[in-house]
Amino acid sequence: MGKVKVHRSTPSIDMTPMVDLAFLxxxxxxxxxxxxxxxxxxxxxxxxxxxxxxxxxxxxxxTIGKDGKVFFNVDGQFTRADLLGKMGERYGVQxxxxxTARFAKMSSIGVPVGGLKQFLSLDPEKRKLVEQPGIPCDxxxxxxxxxxxxxxxxxxxxxxxxxxxxxxxxxxVKRVINTMIxxxxxRFNLITNMEKGS
Amino acid sequence: xxxxxxxxxxxxxKGDKVRVKKASTRIDMTPMVDLAFLxxxxxxxxxxxNKPQTMEIVMPEKTEEEDKQPLVNENHVLTLVLDKDxxxxxxxxxxxxxxxxxxxxxxxxxxxLLAKKNEIPKLVVLIKASDNAKYKNMVDxxxxxNISTIKVxxxxxxxxxxxxxxxxxxx
Numbered sequence: 001m002g003k004v005k006v007h008r009s010t011p012s013i014d015m016t017p018m019v020d021l022a023f024l025x026x027x028x029x030x031x032x033x034x035x036x037x038x039x040x041x042x043x044x045x046x047x048x049x050x051x052x053x054x055x056x057x058x059x060x061x062x063t064i065g066k067d068g069k070v071f072f073n074v075d076g077q078f079t080r081a082d083l084l085g086k087m088g089e090r091y092g093v094q095x096x097x098x099x100t101a102r103f104a105k106m107s108s109i110g111v112p113v114g115g116l117k118q119f120l121s122l123d124p125e126k127r128k129l130v131e132q133p134g135i136p137c138d139x140x141x142x143x144x145x146x147x148x149x150x151x152x153x154x155x156x157x158x159x160x161x162x163x164x165x166x167x168x169x170x171x172x173v174k175r176v177i178n179t180m181i182x183x184x185x186x187r188f189n190l191i192t193n194m195e196k197g198s
Numbered sequence: 199x200x201x202x203x204x205x206x207x208x209x210x211x212k213g214d215k216v217r218v219k220k221a222s223t224r225i226d227m228t229p230m231v232d233l234a235f236l237x238x239x240x241x242x243x244x245x246x247x248n249k250p251q252t253m254e255i256v257m258p259e260k261t262e263e264e265d266k267q268p269l270v271n272e273n274h275v276l277t278l279v280l281d282k283d284x285x286x287x288x289x290x291x292x293x294x295x296x297x298x299x300x301x302x303x304x305x306x307x308x309x310x311l312l313a314k315k316n317e318i319p320k321l322v323v324l325i326k327a328s329d330n331a332k333y334k335n336m337v338d339x340x341x342x343x344n345i346s347t348i349k350v351x352x353x354x355x356x357x358x359x360x361x362x363x364x365x366x367x368x369x
Contacts (some may be wrong), residue, residue: 023234026234029238046334170327170330171329181259187257
């Protein structure tokens with residue numbers, strides 16, 4: 001007979017609040033994962049062993065599709081609105097407030113400036129159905145050079161990233177890179193995905 | 199895990215023909231909590247891990263004059279020509295080159311690069327991509343530069359000489 005009485009009881013914890021908390025956290029993370037904007041073309045990037053991550057913002061992305069179409073994207077709504085104004089000035093096109101607001105929220109575009117106004121005035125669903133022809137970047141009419149130049153004027157800290165499809169023909173990539181070098185941009189990031197094994 | 203305890207609830211009524219046996223069920227919630235945390239961890243991991251990686255490349259500035267470009271001893275130069283069907287032609291030096299062909303596997307170009315790196319201390323690699331090459335060829339070769347830790351390399355334009363060399367060699 002010990003002096004200390006061991007009080008035995010089987011505690012039962014009600015798990016309901018913990019389950020509530022867990023589901024709350026799941027819902028939180030599901031909703032705060034940012035919605036990926038619709039890209040006009042899906043690109044399969046090549047793999048590399050590089051582990052440098054793409055910076056989050058101040059990135060100017062040039063997407064090169066499998067068929068050699070070039071798309072241009074820059075982040076930051078103010079930058080985009082500013083950029084559209086400058087491009088409009090350069091090509092003599094007037095964009096309305098609404099078109100500018102729509103442009104600011106979009107992601108990659110691949111239409112020549114001539115067709116841009118009409119493209120922006122379409123509804124979002126119709127815009128998705130349009131087959132964008134890509135931004136011209138041949139020596140006769142290098143609109144890509146203008147987009148890059150004006151974007152860099154709008155935002156000095158922009159970094160250029162090239163997201164190319166692995167089967168894109170090299171001449172197109174060479175033209176894009178030469179366009180950059182002409183505009184005195186010498187540093188780029190090539191977007192790749194993680195290389196397995198090796 | 200879960201258990202059903204019989205007769206825990208109401209009592210019996212002797213006169214009734216139908217006997218309702220109240221049973222209390224106690225469910226153990228541990229697996230559900232495990233599942234919830236698993237899902238949570240999954241979502242946290244996948245949203246942070248799907249950010250794409252980048253390779254940084256720096257190109258030299260465009261110089262107008264040919265003679266401003268740095269001169270290199272031709273014995274230190276390994277030229278790689280990227281062609282279609284994932285073929286890589288390579289040769290050392292400029293005079294009377296012996297053309298060889300290899301591919302992108304670990305036993306192909308990587309072996310060549312490592313061998314040359316050991317042979318030639320101040321190796322300079324010139325990468326020329328033909329118009330038939332694909333973007334992934336360029337990225338793969340730049341990747342191989344990183345893997346073989348070759349510091350001095352340049353992406354240059356392919357010349358007619360190189361194209362003729364490939365045609366004549368029938369490799």
